[in-house]
Amino acid sequence: xxxxxxxxxxxxxxxxxxxxxxxxxxxxxxxxxxxxxxxxxxxxxxxxxxxxxxxxxxxxxxxxxxxxxxxxxxxxxxxxxxxxxxxxxxxxxxxxxxxxxxxxxxxxxxxxxxxxxxxxxxxxxxxxxxxxxxxxxxxxxxxxxxxxxxxxxxxxxxxxxxxxxxxxxxxxxxxxxxxxxxxxxxxxxxxxxxxxxxxxxxxxxxxxxxxxxxxxxxxxxxxxxxxxxxxxxxxxxxxxxxxxxxxxxxxxxxxxxxxxxxxxxxxxxxxxxx
Amino acid sequence: xxxxxxxxxxxxxxxxxxxxxxxxxxxxxxxxxxxxxxxxxxxxxxxxxxxxxxxxxxxxxxxxxxxxxxxxxxxxxxxxxxxxxxxxxxxxxxxxxxxxxxxxxxxxxxxxxxxxxxxxxxxxxxxxxxxxxxxxxxxxxxxxxxxxxxxxxxxxxxxxxxxxxxxxxxxxxxxxxxxxxxxxxxxxxxxxxxxxxxxxxxxxxxxxxxxxxxxxxxxxxxxxxxxxxxxxxxxxxxxxxxxxxxxxxxxxxxxxxxxxxxxxxxxxxxxxxxxxxxxxxxxxxxxxxxxxxxxxxxxxxxxxxxxxxxxxxxxxxxxxxxxxxxxxxxxxxxxxxxxxxxxxxxxxxxxxxxx
Amino acid sequence: xxxxxxxxxxxxxxxxxxxxxxxxxxxxxxxxxxxxxxxxxxxxxxxxxxxxxxxxxxxxxxxxxxxxxxxxxxxxxxxxxxxxxxxxxxxxxxxxxxxxxxxxxxxxxxxxxxxxxxxxxxxxxxxxxxxxxxxxxxxxxxxxxxxxxxxxxxxxxxxxxxxxxxxxxxxxxxxxxxxxxxxxxxxxxxxxxxxxxxxxxxxxxxxxxxxxxxxxxxxxxxxxxxxxxxxxxxxxxxxxxxxxxxxxxxxxxxxxxxxxxxxx
Numbered sequence: 001x002x003x004x005x006x007x008x009x010x011x012x013x014x015x016x017x018x019x020x021x022x023x024x025x026x027x028x029x030x031x032x033x034x035x036x037x038x039x040x041x042x043x044x045x046x047x048x049x050x051x052x053x054x055x056x057x058x059x060x061x062x063x064x065x066x067x068x069x070x071x072x073x074x075x076x077x078x079x080x081x082x083x084x085x086x087x088x089x090x091x092x093x094x095x096x097x098x099x100x101x102x103x104x105x106x107x108x109x110x111x112x113x114x115x116x117x118x119x120x121x122x123x124x125x126x127x128x129x130x131x132x133x134x135x136x137x138x139x140x141x142x143x144x145x146x147x148x149x150x151x152x153x154x155x156x157x158x159x160x161x162x163x164x165x166x167x168x169x170x171x172x173x174x175x176x177x178x179x180x181x182x183x184x185x186x187x188x189x190x191x192x193x194x195x196x197x198x199x200x201x202x203x204x205x206x207x208x209x210x211x212x213x214x215x216x217x218x219x220x221x222x223x224x225x226x227x228x229x230x231x232x233x234x235x236x237x238x239x240x241x242x243x244x245x246x247x248x249x250x251x252x253x254x255x256x257x258x259x260x261x262x263x264x265x266x267x268x269x270x271x272x273x274x
Numbered sequence: 275x276x277x278x279x280x281x282x283x284x285x286x287x288x289x290x291x292x293x294x295x296x297x298x299x300x301x302x303x304x305x306x307x308x309x310x311x312x313x314x315x316x317x318x319x320x321x322x323x324x325x326x327x328x329x330x331x332x333x334x335x336x337x338x339x340x341x342x343x344x345x346x347x348x349x350x351x352x353x354x355x356x357x358x359x360x361x362x363x364x365x366x367x368x369x370x371x372x373x374x375x376x377x378x379x380x381x382x383x384x385x386x387x388x389x390x391x392x393x394x395x396x397x398x399x400x401x402x403x404x405x406x407x408x409x410x411x412x413x414x415x416x417x418x419x420x421x422x423x424x425x426x427x428x429x430x431x432x433x434x435x436x437x438x439x440x441x442x443x444x445x446x447x448x449x450x451x452x453x454x455x456x457x458x459x460x461x462x463x464x465x466x467x468x469x470x471x472x473x474x475x476x477x478x479x480x481x482x483x484x485x486x487x488x489x490x491x492x493x494x495x496x497x498x499x500x501x502x503x504x505x506x507x508x509x510x511x512x513x514x515x516x517x518x519x520x521x522x523x524x525x526x527x528x529x530x531x532x533x534x535x536x537x538x539x540x541x542x543x544x545x546x547x548x549x550x551x552x553x554x555x556x557x558x559x560x561x562x563x564x565x566x567x568x569x570x571x572x573x574x575x576x577x578x579x580x581x582x583x584x585x586x587x588x589x590x591x592x593x594x595x596x597x598x599x600x601x602x603x604x605x606x607x608x609x610x611x612x613x614x615x616x617x618x619x620x621x622x623x624x625x626x627x628x629x
Numbered sequence: 630x631x632x633x634x635x636x637x638x639x640x641x642x643x644x645x646x647x648x649x650x651x652x653x654x655x656x657x658x659x660x661x662x663x664x665x666x667x668x669x670x671x672x673x674x675x676x677x678x679x680x681x682x683x684x685x686x687x688x689x690x691x692x693x694x695x696x697x698x699x700x701x702x703x704x705x706x707x708x709x710x711x712x713x714x715x716x717x718x719x720x721x722x723x724x725x726x727x728x729x730x731x732x733x734x735x736x737x738x739x740x741x742x743x744x745x746x747x748x749x750x751x752x753x754x755x756x757x758x759x760x761x762x763x764x765x766x767x768x769x770x771x772x773x774x775x776x777x778x779x780x781x782x783x784x785x786x787x788x789x790x791x792x793x794x795x796x797x798x799x800x801x802x803x804x805x806x807x808x809x810x811x812x813x814x815x816x817x818x819x820x821x822x823x824x825x826x827x828x829x830x831x832x833x834x835x836x837x838x839x840x841x842x843x844x845x846x847x848x849x850x851x852x853x854x855x856x857x858x859x860x861x862x863x864x865x866x867x868x869x870x871x872x873x874x875x876x877x878x879x880x881x882x883x884x885x886x887x888x889x890x891x892x893x
Contacts (some may be wrong), residue, residue: 006713006714006716006717007714007717007718008714009710009711009714010710010713010715010726011714012707012710012711013707013708013710013714013715013769014726016711016765016766016769017730020745020748020762020763020765021729021732021766022729023748024741024745024747024748025732025744027744027747027748028736028740028744036613052625052628055628056624056628059628074644078640078641078644081637081640081641082641084633084634084637085637092874093641095819095874096645096874097648098819098823099867099870099871099874100648100649100651100652101823101827102823102826102866102867102870103652103863103866103867104826104844104859104863105827105829105844106829106844106851107655107847107855107863108651108652108655110494110666110855111651111654111655111658112651114501114654114666114667115650115651115654117498119502119503120503121654137489137503149647149648149651152648153648154771154820157775157816157819158774158778158816161775161778161779161812161813162778162779162782164812165779165782165812166782192782195777195778195782196778198778199774199775199778202731202734202774203734203771203774203820206731206735207734209735210736210737216448216491216492217491217494220488220490220491221489221490221491221627222487222489222490222627223627224624224627227737229624230737230739230740231737231739232450232620232623232624234348234739234740234743235342235344235348235739236449236450236620237450237617237619237620238344238347239617239620240743243739243740244740247740250735250737251732251735251736254731254735255728255731255732255735259728311838313838316848316849316850316853317849317850317853321685336838336839337838337839338838339849340849341848348743349834352743352746352750353750354749354750354755354837355755355837355838493851494851496854497665497666497667497854500665500668501667516854520663520665520667572853
């Protein structure tokens, strides 16, 4: 491929990034590097290391990581099952899996709350069946449940996409050479779908790091995530500088994580990061 | 590389200006007839009244909504939209006036402004000492909504939130100011205190309380109590009335230690160029039929005495709709805008939530 | 084999239940004859009637749709070209571009929203255009992240073979490259559509007075209780999409088989 010419295709996108990502980012960095009086400071950038913020960061990281892992664990088998199934219209399945996302997010989270609350629908059903009640509302588990529920489609789509597009003859070739099902999955499907998994991880992990609505509603406001703090700095305490500072450090943190992760991925998957 | 990026940014800006140049033209022609841009809390005004106003006066209303005072302030200050009229709460009204963002209005020349009771002009003085800028719109209190079938006896004190008797059965407001307000009042301090020791004492109380709190929620408190997920919740008076509509076992009380008395008011911003139209709008809101429609739209307490006088006895006697003078005797209006205190609140609140 | 297929069916069924249980709750609420979401007041269809009378809702619905479709199309066009361009860059630039692509993803919505607001007010009257620009901005990273894996998995030899056999660059691009990455573009489009319809915070800060999407409408109503009309609207939208899906029977199914995916 004529690389130097194809590269030019990115120009409109680069212009867009410059105009609507980089320039606004400069505004935020400028806010982050000044205090409320307008004097230069780096305090806001390092505020993330204060005990409370660090605690919230660790909580956000662990909830986001757990949610991402659960999403992979759910999405991956689903994709393999769909690939092996005899359903002709696989894209219909794909569509059906993301259709719930078309209902408004806040309405869905409120519905989830009605399902799992102490006096909620699931507990009523369990009561009728005389089974023990669930008590997960207002706990970190409820937040993870909410995040998995909300972000699962962002994992399902890229994973399904990359698994479904592995050519059948590659798999048949492996089978002809004596590979069993497990071997096919671990040695053919897995390496060939890492790109999709990588995209899925980014699309689930990164937004769940800044999430705060799910934590507010399903966590009962008792679990403080970094997203809540940033939101609060902007909307309640009106300290935009600290909010921007935390946001910039979080951004740096997540970008570095994805870069490191991307590098490892690249070695395994051969020339592709993220 | 840097220069390239700058050049690209300029190119983008230019092309966008070209695009918007066209849309800009259409907005210019719009200003031929009078318009007012009005900013209010969501669901805080019967939309039919806006249509009625346009019908009567020919003045078009561009209506915009927000949910918190801070949101309103942020959007106004950012300057994206030139709002003519803003409705917001006590301490934010004070902030707008203090920062010179409000224009004085001659309320005495308005035909219906006398419908607003003197009591409310007096309350309003805590944020607008000369009654020169702000027009009272709705008011109310913060109190406890509880399920009478689950709570022993009558509740009359904030004590139930702190004595551990209803552990895991109470819902607090997920709002920094409200949470501190409750603790301060319970300890017998002013809600507008700037004394660090008093605030730290209140924070300690809230820390100890956290293990007993089922959840800190904002908008969902009413539904949670109605659904029976918790027995006691901290809630605004208007919400309590709505909650009662769905579950008649619920009762609302303003604790005897006192509470917050909130008042939402209209101000005309300094960006407003058509004072005449703005005054017409404010006068319109004070008119009895309009104020009644707005009251019946949300059932928050109205400062409009003509509306209160015409109410059913049953409504008039409901303390969530018309708080009695005794019940609000210990209540204070929140006027706290001291940056150092807010920062302290903020630190302590984060500590509480991260605990 | 048979046993594993039964297991597979159960697995997919459970997944569906997980994804659709809250939807079922919302559908139920649309028939609830009580304004409170936690009280069952009997069965009614009145919210469906009220829905069509509400000017605010129909207008917000229209804005939401135009916004979602326009922003997704623009994001897909820019993202497709961008992804191909990025893919053919050298390692260092490739990394750099991915870094910038990720920024809107990593930023908290409120930060993106306020940053864009601070920028827009300098040259643009807030209105529909400003929201559209904002939506395209946060949609693009998702589109690019959907397309890049496709590019990586692509069979480059076909493209080169086509060039060797005398096809022009553009022809080979359209006939060979595009069909291979189209599923990625479509996933990206769907995601962009979904994100755009769901966004509240960024829309809220970049919209002009009087412009409302369904999200901004719904958030405003949480406090006083969500209007049941919105549940019936959600239900209707859901049904319409589902029915369309069944009727149309998926035109782009063929795209998957182009990738030599035979279903035995």
